[in-house]
Amino acid sequence: MLEQRETLHPLAARFAQVRQHTMALAAPLSDEDCQAQSMPDASPVKWHLAHTTWFFETFILEPFEAGFAPFHSAFRVLYNSYYNGVGAQYSRPQRGLVTRPSRSDVVAYRENVDARMLALLARGRSPELTALVELGLQHEQQHQELIVTDVMHLLSMNPLFPAYQPEAMLPALGGPFLWRDFAGGVVAVGHDGEQFHFDNELPRHRQFLEPYQLASRLVTNAEYLAFVADGGYNEPSFWLAEGWDFVRANKLSQPLYWHRQDGHWRVFGLDGLTDLQPDAPALNLSYFEASAYAQWAGARLPTEAEWEHAALTDPSLPQMFGTAWQWTSSAYAPYPGFRAAPGAVGEYNGKFMVNQYVLRGSSLATPPGHSRATYRNFFPTGARWQFSGIRLAR
Amino acid sequence: MLEQRETLHPLAARFAQVRQHTMALAAPLSDEDCQAQSMPDASPVKWHLAHTTWFFETFILEPFEAGFAPFHSAFRVLYNSYYNGVGAQYSRPQRGLVTRPSRSDVVAYRENVDARMLALLARGRSPELTALVELGLQHEQQHQELIVTDVMHLLSMNPLFPAYQPEAMLPALGGPFLWRDFAGGVVAVGHDGEQFHFDNELPRHRQFLEPYQLASRLVTNAEYLAFVADGGYNEPSFWLAEGWDFVRANKLSQPLYWHRQDGHWRVFGLDGLTDLQPDAPALNLSYFEASAYAQWAGARLPTEAEWEHAALTDPSLPQMFGTAWQWTSSAYAPYPGFRAAPGAVGEYNGKFMVNQYVLRGSSLATPPGHSRATYRNFFPTGARWQFSGIRLAR
Amino acid sequence: MLEQRETLHPLAARFAQVRQHTMALAAPLSDEDCQAQSMPDASPVKWHLAHTTWFFETFILEPFEAGFAPFHSAFRVLYNSYYNGVGAQYSRPQRGLVTRPSRSDVVAYRENVDARMLALLARGRSPELTALVELGLQHEQQHQELIVTDVMHLLSMNPLFPAYQPEAMLPALGGPFLWRDFAGGVVAVGHDGEQFHFDNELPRHRQFLEPYQLASRLVTNAEYLAFVADGGYNEPSFWLAEGWDFVRANKLSQPLYWHRQDGHWRVFGLDGLTDLQPDAPALNLSYFEASAYAQWAGARLPTEAEWEHAALTDPSLPQMFGTAWQWTSSAYAPYPGFRAAPGAVGEYNGKFMVNQYVLRGSSLATPPGHSRATYRNFFPTGARWQFSGIRLAR
């Protein structure tokens, strides 16, 4: 446990707060829940607990701590996710097989690194160190969201449909549907470089937008159900060719977490299996499904520039943040003039800029303070286990 | 054989010419060469001969010919590529198993449809009919290029490395390397709608470009060899993450058609296996390889808007057309306001706008008259059997 | 063409006859038919034509012909099936991609080797040479059967269901069903070593058989249809566990070549698609299907020793030869004291003695003179494209 002493520097206090929040997310889970890996794209919660710690140890303690010695020599490989610049990585699809170190070993690892980090921060905070600590905290917040989505996917594989948190956060409702008008023109896109941002949000640059309209809220369960009921998953003309292949190869007929039981639609969520709520936003949709729905609805998905411009110019739009990530039609690509950071940290974003699509906003699982209009989330077109929804454009 | 009568209307004459060119491309090939399918992405030459004919029969003769009856009732399914609006399709990876109809049956099919098409065209040419004929001819020209690339891939699987045409066209050389400057700004992108164009080139719209530079020519074999020799295929930092997975999964160490024999580099081409020509452009590269090379070279790939703007504003640029398709960093996506054509013909382009990247220009295998600055070719990131090369930008 | 001169030695005459029979089997086929490979387990007819020739060139001409020079240096690898002792092999699943050499090139190869073989045989026939020639001819006869089964599988993939030979041989009918009694005891199994035999038929040895009964004929289409109609493919209790996995993975509901059209059962055969003949034997069944049928019928499959003993002691049993190979419950294994021949020829049989099951008898596609009671055919449990049927035991 980290002690919250009054004398903590704000950065150290924030460090302690973020780290504790991760532990709080794991608190409702058994050791077994934290061990299992439900698919190669997901990771065990225990791995998330360790990897976020590895990030601080590798990128901060190793270069900044005097007399640095690793907590455990094997962890450098075991908890490296994908940083080739750091060295080899343990096989991703087999993360669920590492039963030792135990969860309590990993918690001890966290406590050790936390203590050393706080000691380091107490000795001074150069701009470089501050920037890396902030990056580590933002990184940990991203994994906080993944802990929620990964464990929910794991529990969804259980025929008993256990709840992660019975008193789970509910998605916000969006009110009546309206088209909002935006004039477009040459607009600025990307972060201004002040405050924290990821490298993929830079540089701020100009794009030309034709006039467009954006939906005032996300597509609801009732609306998506109308698409399903209209034969949406049986009619190829709604789907991208690769999406139609995806539907047939996986025999899809509905969203990932929807279940038809005794003539009623039920939806699996953080609180287990409950009746479908018509006014709640449709969640856990892939890009393919979002695209097909938009085609069926006679609309389209927005580009990320359209979404960002709207978010910045009309702060009154409901459900932009905190409900569901919103698929855009923009492939994840570098902004003009993009430069990855030097060193292994530069592998954070740039190398993933292919065959993925940008999602904007944030979701009910995004930790507080981790949202902004220029934020670029990204996933492959078949990803369905995130809290991803649809905001239409035209 | 189509008779070239003096009295042919220009559209009919063009029809006859394009159709004959397809037959000329198949002329050097045996029935066996025309039968085999080397991979699911490629098709047998015999299938190309039949499918292009099916296109005219299905989309023109069926609606326009009085008393239409199909040449063979089974061909509607057998030679449908991917048009769900027309109905079922024969399994694509098994096209090489259809030994009957024979090649001579398919040639008879071509001759039958040719004669009926010419008779139809002799009776009148409404704008709608004219547009569909032109689409059919452009479609056939696309398959002419595929005939060349597919048969070359087939012959590359043969340990004897037979030549398709000993007197094959050679790629043009590009001269000295220079960076050409372009000022950018708000530029118009897309086709103006006059003359033939595909639906994906519309609508003409505005984009904002930051100032940029484009290479005066394509990357040469000698330059790409330097990348290989520098350990290009062994160093993950040059590669997109998915590209690096691609390299390792396929154990790649060089371009698809390069062979190391007795200490010498040899390259398979339309004229068989010959010594690597240092000044010739590096060909048959995937997007992943193009991206990795650019990263190694300290540059990047151009966007498709940059490429198009340069092509339109500097006609003196060498190797823009007729040598190799040039990978851009632009994912294949609809232009703002894009509308697919109604009916099955609307499946031509739009449904492929995901997880593919745009190539611009044209190649040595592109038939004459089938190139323009607004043309958008597209392939997945792992495609290596096209005549695809690299033009750097920065 | 081989000339049948009166002065030919009987071995040479037999050589000429067997070689000509192979050509006759290919005569109804186009070059395209001879090129295609329908699955990795099957081979193109052109490959069979070449490989059987390679066998004589490699195992006879190379050691016995004075001044031997290969017909083509690349053929040693190209047409080697699986003899590691000879060297590398061309990838089996890609045999259908070798469009050159053409069929006419392969025929020229055959004629060249035939002429050299006849010249060699005219100069003398040592026992060793005679034995190898006979092995080569028996080997060619095995491939004659494969030509028929492989081309039938290829044509079955064609939605037009073309016939290989409209006047195809029909399977013999078996008459009324009777149980025949055999007393068992210590019986001799295996070939006595006189006349031609494969090494896997040796040594003749003793086995103890409990008393048993064998069906007087093969299971008919009508009988197998009763199994299908009784839900045979939907009830796991009839199937071996691995067979049930096979049924579900491949979504099987009937034999490979059975088709349900407009309420009628039709069967694909050498003469195309025809109505199911109730009294004809059920053909093209896998071991899994044979086993499941036997379980449903309250019987079992015979062991190979039982089958052989019955064949030798009751020559009046119908359909033992010339109709369908008959699955036995015996895994393909070496007889006690089995010794493979030295050298590459020793790879003929022994190395396949695992995870395959023995079939006894011969089929309508087996060439004349290639059957005997001790003959051991073998295929994996999922093989369905051979003329394989069921004779029950209990």
Add this chain to the structure above:
Amino acid sequence: MLEQRETLHPLAARFAQVRQHTMALAAPLSDEDCQAQSMPDASPVKWHLAHTTWFFETFILEPFEAGFAPFHSAFRVLYNSYYNGVGAQYSRPQRGLVTRPSRSDVVAYRENVDARMLALLARGRSPELTALVELGLQHEQQHQELIVTDVMHLLSMNPLFPAYQPEAMLPALGGPFLWRDFAGGVVAVGHDGEQFHFDNELPRHRQFLEPYQLASRLVTNAEYLAFVADGGYNEPSFWLAEGWDFVRANKLSQPLYWHRQDGHWRVFGLDGLTDLQPDAPALNLSYFEASAYAQWAGARLPTEAEWEHAALTDPSLPQMFGTAWQWTSSAYAPYPGFRAAPGAVGEYNGKFMVNQYVLRGSSLATPPGHSRATYRNFFPTGARWQFSGIRLAR
């Protein structure tokens, strides 16, 4: 915990003892160790704990207990391994994803069923009930061995190579190598039907054996190392064809648990990673490896009849039991006259009698009292995670 009251009937006492031994095997393991599944062929320890309990609940309590009610309605599917006669089964490869019920829930399930079983047994023990209890105990003993082999495989995937039990049982040594002679003839094979036996050991029947020799002990690590050092994994002539494909597909160069570190051979075992012991038996070998070693050594594997006859006639043979299961060349097949038990229990053995090979003896992980000369263990040819070794014959 089961109370060991003095008044327990011997069958109840044995029930309590076997059930407690299972718990003792899991005692050194954490909840995380018990959760993970390292491959589809293995199961989580927690699943073994539950499935063995399910066996008693389903096959004994359900039919015999008055007023039976299931402990949990979902367990019927969740812990059914492969009994189609009982109904659906949870997906085998996903057993590691069921984090709830927890291990403590499963222990409660065990305790509940134990108490009800003991109460049932206290009320009377009909022959049918006694037979089913004994079958359930033998079944549980089989899973006791699987707990050891499955958890060892799991731990072997961990780069830290943790030990299951530091004080693990060591395999017995076998002494000097000798060939032992057996005269053969008509011998009896199979269980006599007295005492407990599985249905696959019946009926006792006659087989004829040619004279043979059997090795006095198992192949040692030193001997197997000589095979490895002689290029055993690089020379196809030692291997069955399918075995050679297995070697190449899996890039094998040594046994599963052997590791070459700094020029020394080390072996992973129940006590972690230790130096290779030359005189200890080579363990964890597949059938393919056993067959290749025998070929290299100029010998062969025994048939199961040879092994059984030797075990019964020469009780002085070392290492027949308690060290390693010994591959035989006999495919797993029904004995003449074999009849599976009626009902779902009949799925225990018969349906697996295809494409597997028989192992005889028992291993260091086989629980006490679970060995006999007629016992038929069986695994597919590629299985390497069992304690399986080689005893040569000729």
